[in-house]
Every structure is written in structure tokens, then in C-alpha cells.
Amino acid sequence: MSRHLLVTGGAGFIGSDFVHYVMAHTEDTVTVLDKLTYAGSRDSLAGVPSDRVRLVVGDIADAATVEPLVAEADAVVHYAAESHNDNSLDDPSPFLTTNLIGTFTLLEAARRHGTRFHHISTDEVYGDLALDDPERFTEATPYNPSSPYSATKAGSDLLVRAWVRSFGVQATLSNCSNNYGPRQHVEKFIPRQITNLIDGIRPRLYGAGQNVRDWIHADDHSSAVLTILDRGTIGETYLIGADGEKSNKEVVELILDLMGRESTDYEHVTDRPGHDLRYAIDSTRLRTELGWQPSFRDFEAGLAATVAWYRENEAWWRPQKAATEAKYAKVGQ
Ligand code: NAD
Ligand code: TDX
Secondary structure (H helix, E strand, O other): OOOOEEEEEEOOOOHHHHHHHHHHHOOOOEEEOOOOOOOOHHHHHHOOOOOOOOEEEEOOOOOOHHHHHHOOOOOOEEEOOOHHHHHHHOOOHHHHHHHHHHHHHHHHHHHHOOEEEEEEHHHEEEEEEEOOOOEEOOOOOOOOOOHHHHHHHHHHHHHHHHHHHHHHHOOEEEOOOOOEEEOOOOOOHHHHHHHHHHOOOEEEEEEOOEEEEEOOHHHHHHHHHHHHHOOOOOOOOOEEEEOOOHHHHHHHHHHHHHOOOOOOOEEEEOOOOOOOOOOOOHHHHHHHHHHHOOOOOOHHHHHHHHHHHHHHHHHHHHHHHHHHHHHHOOOOO
């Protein structure tokens, strides 16, 4: 049976991936609620069937906008957020409004209408790990966020848990590791380096480049979210990851190699203040309890496809590039 989903942030990187994924794998219809901030783009929804996807431009923190959209939906899948750590260090204010007040506003509407709710979050809520720590993050890891971004995501997770316990909201949560793939904003690590190389600029590695991220293809994140929406237990949290740990230096070297450049052809720049050292996800619960598996198991092949996408879709990213680099230049990055 088909459902009607309200997908917040569906014009952003991962939210739009989910909308494309839902179109390809279900009969569901979707309303995207997206403010179209600097990070959102109508073009990210190009190609979706217009009789199944509607875009409403609006703010998740505006109760009057949210109310009728939640009322008509069978489920809310909540991606909308201010998502970039470096921006949160420059100006935390929109992170509090969108990530905290926005989530609160959606939860209140879901409470009033008894609407199924899935909250998208990040592994960054758990803080960071030592490079040689044999443990990875699990659903039982204590919260210990480092940046204004991850602190507001942690706060939003706790709001969802409280609304489940105190008000019986039918919510699930997921915390995913670093995503890569098409339609990711050029402020983020992988697209920044690919588009720098297209522009003849050397990749920029923060600090020594030893920091480790656990990479997952956005399509695997989308398949996991759909699995949790279909079969997850209300009130529970699922960690999403695909065993993709790589140091930033390794990733830059791979990108250089894929783009036909010397693997040493990059620059070290000013490190990020409070830079988390390592993230690593143990997704055993999602795999054993819900039977989910990632499909993208070859990072290099996924990265090569991502490089090809940025080469072929310059019109999508070009309008953002100069302003993004100007912002980084101001802080020596
Ligand atoms: P993104 O910045 O690419 O997209 C965010 C979208 O939300 C944009 O379309 C933007 O216009 C919209 N938005 C922002 N504020 C809004 C508001 N007030 N009202 C309505 N829409 C608003 O982010 P992303 O990387 O796609 O991340 C999406 C979600 O996934 C976030 O919740 C993020 O915390 C989470 N997440 C991201 C990653 C990652 O690697 N990128 C990993 C784990 C979890
Ligand atoms: O130019 C760069 N050089 C560099 O070395 C940039 C932009 C980043 N980095 C480093 C910082 C991180 O160690 O690369 C790593 C990845 O950086 P980001 O792409 O900014 O991602 P991160 O800070 O790890 O957060 C991402 O994953 C978790 C998403 O942006 C978050 O939304 C998600 O919650």
C-alpha cells in the first residue's frame, strides 16, 4: 500500500537522495518541505515524477507551515538541518533555530496528529574516538558532541526521545556516518576537493589529515532509512554505517589518483577548531534486527562515479563554488 511522506530537507544532499530512492523503490508519494537555504536546490529534485513529488518552500520552524503538511502525511521523514560543522563555528545561530526549534515544531505537529516520525541524525552526537580504539560507536555510546552543529543534532535527538516517552509520539531515530555521492554541497570535504581539482586548485587538507571518517554512499543511507521506516521499532535508535573508515589523507590521495594527478599534489591548511579525530559506526543492530545490508561496498568505485557526476553536472555546483571558497579563504582554509 502506498503512503504519503513528508520529507523535510528533501532539496538537500541526503534528503533529495531519499526522494529519488523512494520514487525508484516504492509507490509512495512525497511532499518535500524545504526552506531552500544556500544548501537546498530545486535542481536536486530534477527528474522526479511531478505527479508523485510536490515541493513546498517553507521553514520547519514555522508552525503554521508545518501543521497542515504533517496533518496530511502518513509519516514524516525529517532530514532538514543546518548541516556543516565549519559554518556552525562561524555562526551557530541558525543551527539552534533549525535543528532545535525546527525539530520541536515538527514533533508538536506529529504529536497532535499521531503521525509516524523518523528522525535523521549523525554519528557526531557521540563525539570522537581515538585512532587505535578497538570499539566503534553503538546505540549505547554516551552522547558527547563537540561542535555547535553536533550539539544541536544531539539536542534534537533528545527532544525526539522525550516526545516518544512523554507524549507517545511514534518515532524512530537513526544516526549515520559520513555520506558521499552526487548532489552534495561543494562546502563538504569530497565535493570540495573534486571541484577544486576541476578548477585547477590543489585539494585542502585540514591539519595533518589523519582524521578518520566512516564513509557510506547516500543510496545506502536511503535504503537504511526506508528499512527503519518500514520495520523499525518505535522509540528505538539505529546506527547506520557501511564499514568505510578512511583517513582524510587517504581520501584526498584517492581523489587525486582518480583525477589523474600526483597523490602528493595537495596542501595542508589551518585545522578545524575542536576537529573530531575519528568516527566509526557499528551497525550490527540494523543488520541483524532489520536485515539491512549496504550495496556500495567498493569505496573507490563509488568515488569514481561521484567524480564523474561532478564533472558532468557543473551547472549544478558552479553557482555555489566561488562564495564557498571565499568563505574558506577568510579563515585560512
Ligand atoms: P544539506 O545541508 O545538504 O541539506 C539540508 C537541507 O535542509 C537543505 O535543502 C536546506 O535548504 C534544508 N533546510 C535547512 N534549514 C531548513 C529549515 N529551517 N526549514 C526547511 N528546510 C531547511 O544536508 P545533508 O548533508 O543532506 O544532511 C541532511 C540530514 O542528514 C541532516 O539532518 C544531517 O544532520 C544528517 N546527516 C548528514 C550526514 C552527512 O554526511 N552529510 C551524515 C549523517 C547525518
Ligand atoms: O576542505 C576540507 N578539508 C578537510 O580536511 C573540508 C571541507 C573538510 N576536511 C576534513 C574535516 C573532516 O575531518 O574532512 C572531514 C570531513 O569534513 P566534512 O565534509 O565537513 O564532514 P564532517 O565534519 O565529518 O561532517 C559530515 O558528516 C557528519 C557532515 O557534514 C555532517 O552533516 C554529518 O553529520
